Amino acid sequence: MRKADQTRDKLVEAARAAFWARGYSNVPLRDIARAAGVDVALISRYFGGKQGLFEAALNGAFDWPDLFDGTEDPFGTILAKFSNPAKEGFERQVVRMILMNATDPDVGPLVRAEMERKLLAPLRARLGGEGAAANVALFVAALLGASLARQGLQLHGLADQPSAVYAAQLRHLVDAALSFDVAAGTQAGAGR
Template identity: 35%
Template structure:
C-alpha cells in the first residue's frame, strides 16, 4: 500500500465510531450516582439528602451529579423511577388474582430497594408523594380497570388495593413492626390476598340505609 493509501486508511480509523470505554464509564458513573441517591433518599429523606453527600457516597465530584441530572429534583426523579412489572392477569384465573398480586409485590419490594426509598420520601415530601401516585396511577390502575365489575368503581378499587399493599410495605419494610417483619410470604398472602381479591373483583358493599326511612 502506498503512502496515500496508508494515510487514507488511518483517516478512516480516526473517523470511525468512538471507543466504547467512555460510554461504559459514563454508564458506570450514572449507576453509581443512582445507587448512592437511593440509599441517601431512603436513609435521610428528600430534604436532608444533599448532592454533596450523594456524590461523596458515589465517589465522584458533585459537579458530575449536576452534569447528569441537573439538580436534586431531577436526580430524585431518576432515582425513584420504578417499573412495578405488573403481571398479565389474562392467563390467571380471576379468583387467584389477589394472592398473585400480593406475592408479586412482596417479590418486587424485596428485590429492589427503590420502592422502600420512595415510600420513605413520599410520606414526608410532596415530590415523593406525587411520584408514588404516578406509579400506582399508571401501573396499578389499568389492572383495576381490567378487573373491576363496574368501570366507574375502578379508581376506588385501585386506591383500596394500593392502601393494603402500601400499608403492609410501610409496616414491614419502613417501620419494621415485628409481627409484619416476622411473617412469611405465604402468611401475608393468606391474610392479605383475600382482601386484595375483594377490592378488585368482589361486589361493592351496599349503600347505607336511608336514615330518614
C-alpha cells in the same frame, strides 16, 4: 460520552439506594456522591440538581418486568411477589420508595403522579368495570399499609410473623380489598 453514562448510572443507582432507604430530604448529595465514588459537583452537572437526580432515579422505578404485558393476573402476581421470599424483590423496592418519599413536600407530587400513571391506571384497565377505581385503590392501600406496618413500623404481630403467616395475612386483606362492592353501599357487620 460513553464514560459519562457510566457515571450517570452509578449516581442514579446510589441515589436510589439512599433515597429509597432514608427519604429525599434526609439524604445529602455528598452521601450519594461518596457511595458512587464520584465528585458531588457532577450531580448538578449531569442532572441539574438534587430534584433532577431524584427524577432520574424515579424514572424507570415503575417499569415492572412483564407485569402488564402477559396474560397473568397482575394482582395475584404482585401479591405472590410480596408474600413469598425474604429477598428484596423489585416490587418491594417500589413500595419502600413510595412509603419514604410520597409524603415529601418537594418530590411527593412527582411520586404520586408516576404512581398513578404507571401503577394505578394499568391496574384499573385490567380490572375494568364500574367500581374498578375503588377496588384498585383499596388494593394499593392494603399493600402499602401492610408493608408499612411490617417493614417500616415493625409492628408486633406482623413483623415477627414467619413469611407463611404474613402471606396469609396479606392475602386476607387484599381479598377484602378486591371483593369490595361499591354498589352495595353500606353493608352489614360493624367494627369488632
